[in-house]
Amino acid sequence: MPRSTNPNGALWRTPAPRALCRLFGWMLGYGLVPLGAAGAQGLDDAANDAAATSDRSGAGKPQAERTAITHRVVPFESLAEIAARYGVTVKELESWNKILKRKTGELKAGWELKVRARIAAPPRVKVSYSVKSGDTWQEIAGKYNVPEGDLHRWNRAVPRQFKAGQKLVVYTNPKAAAVRKLARAEPIDPLTGTPSVSITPREFNVPAGGVSVGTPSRGRLTGGIQLPESDLYTVRRPEEAFGSSHTILEIQEAIAAFRDASGYDGALLIGALSLERGGRFRPHRSHQSGRDVDIRLPKKPGADKKSDSPNDIDWDAAWKLVEAFIEHGDAEYIFLDYSRQKRLFEAAKRAGASDATLDKAIQYPRARTTNHGVVRHAEGHLIHVHVRVQCPRDQARCES
Numbered sequence: 362m363p364r365s366t367n368p369n370g371a372l373w374r375t376p377a378p379r380a381l382c383r384l385f386g387w388m389l390g391y392g393l394v395p396l397g398a399a400g401a402q403g404l405d406d407a408a409n410d411a412a413a414t415s416d417r418s419g420a421g422k423p424q425a426e427r428t429a430i431t432h433r434v435v436p437f438e439s440l441a442e443i444a445a446r447y448g449v450t451v452k453e454l455e456s457w458n459k460i461l462k463r464k465t466g467e468l469k470a471g472w473e474l475k476v477r478a479r480i481a482a483p484p485r486v487k488v489s490y491s492v493k494s495g496d497t498w499q500e501i502a503g504k505y506n507v508p509e510g511d512l513h514r515w516n517r518a519v520p521r522q523f524k525a526g527q528k529l530v531v532y533t534n535p536k537a538a539a540v541r542k543l544a545r546a547e548p549i550d551p552l553t554g555t556p557s558v559s560i561t562p563r564e565f566n567v568p569a570g571g572v573s574v575g576t577p578s579r580g581r582l583t584g585g586i587q588l589p590e591s592d593l594y595t596v597r598r599p600e601e602a603f604g605s606s607h608t609i610l611e612i613q614e615a616i617a618a619f620r621d622a623s624g625y626d627g628a629l630l631i632g633a634l635s636l637e638r639g640g641r642f643r644p645h646r647s648h649q650s651g652r653d654v655d656i657r658l659p660k661k662p663g664a665d666k667k668s669d670s671p672n673d674i675d676w677d678a679a680w681k682l683v684e685a686f687i688e689h690g691d692a693e694y695i696f697l698d699y700s701r702q703k704r705l706f707e708a709a710k711r712a713g714a715s716d717a718t719l720d721k722a723i724q725y726p727r728a729r730t731t732n733h734g735v736v737r738h739a740e741g742h743l744i745h746v747h748v749r750v751q752c753p754r755d756q757a758r759c760e761s
């Protein structure tokens with residue numbers, strides 16, 4: 362995939378066009394539920410139960426319905442902005458949300474509004490940015506492509522003359538937008554009878570400057586970048602979710618690719634990465650240099666959330682996750698307990714992986730002590746994988 366550093370100093374990458382249609386199918390399926398499918402559940406449940414009810418065939422099918430979503434209000438957002446975001450009117454928003462009638466004052470951040478969207482808007486990402494020496498408000502706004510005025514409003518308590526290390530909150534639309542109008546507003550292709558879909562490529566805008574120093578078990582992180590909140594995954598502890606710029610970009614791209622390829626739309630829980638400055642991070646032995654991330658393996662639909670049983674893991678989805686990290690996430694290693702590797706191996710075979718791919722990807726069926734394969738044994742990694750992202754070529758102090 363092409364990659365470059367854009368003028369704002371952020372890493373970004375544009376996905377191959379062939380992936381876009383499938384990506385779009387995923388966007389529809391994930392968190393966005395056609396009203397018809399939600400049925401008697403009502404709007405509130407619809408968003409939560411997307412996994413159970415979503416219609417992922419939506420990309421190619423005309424849809425007469427609008428899409429029910431739940432919008433979480435960000436600070437200083439106006440009703441007009443929200444209406445524009447989803448192609449609806451302020452009056453409509455008021456009619457769907459009693460809370461807007463009761464309270465006529467300003468919107469409160471965190472409120473959840475029901476929206477019957479005409480436009481599938483991109484997920485919004487909350488980022489905590491740590492000011493670097495020499496940064497200006499204008500540059501930071503530019504990095505994230507947000508108006509400077511908004512940046513000030515989100516950070517009212519922050520003095521205009523800030524210092525390095527100051528934390529800023531940024532609400533950014535990832536250029537992730539697979540923006541697509543629903544069938545009602547979309548012309549129908551006369552040859553195929555399907556709506557013609559316009560899609561903007563998914564891009565992640567990650568600030569540069571997060572650098573990995575030393576090795577994962579004896580190292581640190583400078584300018585650590587926090588993995589942003591996202592609809593793609595859930596971050597268990599944001600204060601333990603810092604990585605190098607490279608790692609943060611690779612994680613988001615790999616998970617987007619995984620969602621796209623697998624259609625898996627259940628939760629994906631992200632555990633520890635590194636602390637903001639890296640270094641020793643108990644109880645982990647590694648996780649010191651911003652290159653390691655623990656990810657809970659995807660569960661089968663309906664499986665008990667607390668279950669540790671390998672039978673409750675969706676191994677087909679788990680293989681797609683591993684494959685996505687190898688192909689799109691620059692994974693050096695993916696640690697998984699040897700006792701679970703056979704299930705992963707069999708899922709890969711079911712998915713049609715070639716012998717060459719299997720050989721490269723998974724240590725099994727070789728012995729657990731073999732130094733071969735991206736997926737390697739590490740004790741105790743039974744229901745989660747630990748992905749280690751490679752050192753980027755341009756970071757000389759990063760060591761394997």
Ligand SMILES: [Zn+2]
Pocket residue numbers: 645648653654655747
């Ligand atoms: Zn780990």
